[in-house]
Amino acid sequence: MNALFAPGFFTNGIVHSALIVGAVVAVVAAVVGTFTVLRAQSFAGHALGEVGATGGSAAILAGTNPLWGFIGIAVVAAAAIELLGVRQPRSRDLATGLVLGAGLGLAALFLYLGTTSQSTTGASITVLFGSLFVVSMQMVPSIVTLSIVALAIVVVCYRRLLLTSLNPDLAAARGVSLRPVSALYLLALAIAVSLSAETIGAVLSTALLVGPPAAALRLTKRPIAALVAAAGIGVLATWLGILLAYDSYTWPPSGRGWPVSFFIVVFVFCFYLLAQLRGRKVTRG
Amino acid sequence: MSARVLEGREAPVLSLRDVSADLAGRRVLDGVTFAVQPGEFTALIGTNGAGKTTLLRVILGLQPTSSGTVELAGARRGRRSVGYVPQKVLLDPDMPLRARDVVALGMDGHRLGIPVSPRAGRVRRARVEAALASVDALDFADARVGTLSGGEQQRVLIAHALIGEPELLLLDEPLANLDLRSQHEVVALLARVAEQHRVAVVMSAHDMNPLLPVMQRIVYLAGGRAVSGSTEEVVRSEVLSALYGHHVDVLRVHGRILVVAGEGDEPVRPPGEEPGSVESGIVSVP
Numbered sequence: 001m002n003a004l005f006a007p008g009f010f011t012n013g014i015v016h017s018a019l020i021v022g023a024v025v026a027v028v029a030a031v032v033g034t035f036t037v038l039r040a041q042s043f044a045g046h047a048l049g050e051v052g053a054t055g056g057s058a059a060i061l062a063g064t065n066p067l068w069g070f071i072g073i074a075v076v077a078a079a080a081i082e083l084l085g086v087r088q089p090r091s092r093d094l095a096t097g098l099v100l101g102a103g104l105g106l107a108a109l110f111l112y113l114g115t116t117s118q119s120t121t122g123a124s125i126t127v128l129f130g131s132l133f134v135v136s137m138q139m140v141p142s143i144v145t146l147s148i149v150a151l152a153i154v155v156v157c158y159r160r161l162l163l164t165s166l167n168p169d170l171a172a173a174r175g176v177s178l179r180p181v182s183a184l185y186l187l188a189l190a191i192a193v194s195l196s197a198e199t200i201g202a203v204l205s206t207a208l209l210v211g212p213p214a215a216a217l218r219l220t221k222r223p224i225a226a227l228v229a230a231a232g233i234g235v236l237a238t239w240l241g242i243l244l245a246y247d248s249y250t251w252p253p254s255g256r257g258w259p260v261s262f263f264i265v266v267f268v269f270c271f272y273l274l275a276q277l278r279g280r281k282v283t284r285g
Numbered sequence: 286m287s288a289r290v291l292e293g294r295e296a297p298v299l300s301l302r303d304v305s306a307d308l309a310g311r312r313v314l315d316g317v318t319f320a321v322q323p324g325e326f327t328a329l330i331g332t333n334g335a336g337k338t339t340l341l342r343v344i345l346g347l348q349p350t351s352s353g354t355v356e357l358a359g360a361r362r363g364r365r366s367v368g369y370v371p372q373k374v375l376l377d378p379d380m381p382l383r384a385r386d387v388v389a390l391g392m393d394g395h396r397l398g399i400p401v402s403p404r405a406g407r408v409r410r411a412r413v414e415a416a417l418a419s420v421d422a423l424d425f426a427d428a429r430v431g432t433l434s435g436g437e438q439q440r441v442l443i444a445h446a447l448i449g450e451p452e453l454l455l456l457d458e459p460l461a462n463l464d465l466r467s468q469h470e471v472v473a474l475l476a477r478v479a480e481q482h483r484v485a486v487v488m489s490a491h492d493m494n495p496l497l498p499v500m501q502r503i504v505y506l507a508g509g510r511a512v513s514g515s516t517e518e519v520v521r522s523e524v525l526s527a528l529y530g531h532h533v534d535v536l537r538v539h540g541r542i543l544v545v546a547g548e549g550d551e552p553v554r555p556p557g558e559e560p561g562s563v564e565s566g567i568v569s570v571p
Binding site: 170224226 | 345346347367368369371374376377379380381382383386387390391393394395396397398399400427428429442445446449
């Protein structure tokens with residue numbers, strides 16, 4: 001028992017809040033991310049996450065929580081994507097890539113200034129790779145509120161999201177205006193990406209966003225089941241990641257623990273591989 | 286007035302008056318006028334580039350017009366009373382939707398929220414079942430929709446369009462890329478469905494021949510202009526020659542109708558046509 005759950009796992013307050021925050025964020029990322037995969041917007045999700053690094057590092061420099069930086073810049077970037085409304089995939093990818101490069105350049109500057117002025121490297125690691133163990137309890141109400149907003153958008157627009165993802169013309173013929181659905185969805189995406197960035201870091205946020213849904217879509221052909229499976233896989237990967245990260249405090253080389261984001265991302269990837277293997281059988285049958 | 290006269294004066298489900306539309310600065314539709322009566326089977330005939338898809342998108346309100354009016358049954362453009370089956374849709378194989386889910390979205394895909402009421406669920410399931418049965422799609426109702434063949438997906442999309450009980454069903458080239466037998470099956474299915482659901486069908490095609498047994502009205506498009514009426518009224522040498530702006534011959538051979546470009550000094554290349562190609566898929570010898 002102690003080999004799996006290192007002593008103190010169930011009594012440690014930091015672990016408790018990590019388990020709760022991690023689960024909430026994993027559910028939001030999975031539910032929103034399922035539609036990211038279906039709408040083929042994974043690259044937009046990835047871009048919002050990485051641009052978030054700019055906001056996160058600026059927030060740290062300004063002395064506030066990086067979450068506000070993540071969310072601020074992600075909403076602005078999402079609005080830009082929507083307003084530019086570039087329909088051609090190539091120009092859209094180009095524009096996204098260019099904005100992304102400029103954003104990361106700024107992030108490099110902010111992180112450098114932050115590191116030299118505060119003489120700590122903790123800020124860069126937190127912004128880029130996150131850590132569930134350092135999410136402060138004060139942030140929990142904001143995280144929960146943002147999660148509710150993102151989930152509410154998906155629940156309210158659920159059928160419209162399915163129909164527009166299936167085929168925009170079919171949706172338009174049914175009298176669905178495409179613009180509000182896509183704008184609201186990008187807002188939910190910006191929130192989900194920012195929450196993921198807060199917990200597992202800006203660079204890794206896409207893993208939590210598209211990994212569990214990609215696995216879930218191999219396993220089921222029903223939309224609600226896909227959402228539930230994606231959320232379950234996300235939560236499981238997060239909790240297993242927290243467990244191993246806690247255990248790793250007794251591991252070499254330093255005895256100071258391995259990053260929890262590393263474990264979460266590895267578990268997400270493993271679940272995806274397992275689902276691929278199983279999914280092949282499902283499609284054949 | 287007698288009942289018969291009243292019947293004849295029933296309001297059309299669709300009426301276009303002098304409709305023009307431009308795409309990227311090019312006039313694609315030029316003064317198109319026609320009306321479709323309730324339950325009527327209408328074929329929208331023209332070559333590639335004649336403006337068929339644009340015309341369907343104008344009727345749906347997906348494409349703005351430059352001038353003219355489009356009136357759909359019901360007060361304003363109640364888009365919900367129009368069913369639409371787009372051209373060559375290939376659905377994403379990763380979509381976590383069964384054929385029956387896609388049909389259900391045709392009924393309530395515009396609604397907000399997630400359906401939860403079990404009683405409404407039973408009514409919903411029964412309607413979906415009936416719509417699937419009317420297009421012979423029950424066999425693959427539970428298959429992931431993106432893994433079905435093109436023909437099967439088409440039937441699912443027809444059920445999706447019909448379940449909202451529209452007065453008008455629009456189909457964009459439903460016979461494209463089908464072999465002759467499948468073409469006849471789709472046409473028979475559409476004729477049956479139109480009868481059962483009392484819905485007016487407007488379908489586009491580049492060849493009118495598979496539709497001759499069922500169509501009651503033809504809208505013939507060339508170079509963005511249109512003539513409409515019965516086959517006998519429209520598919521005549523003088524009418525089509527005027528539409529094309531040069532001489533064309535209409536030949537009736539073994540129950541098939543061939544429209545061929547004329548001979549002599551007239552240009553052999555009608556607007557929007559590739560050299561050497563003809564209506565009805567028969568190669569002309571100028």
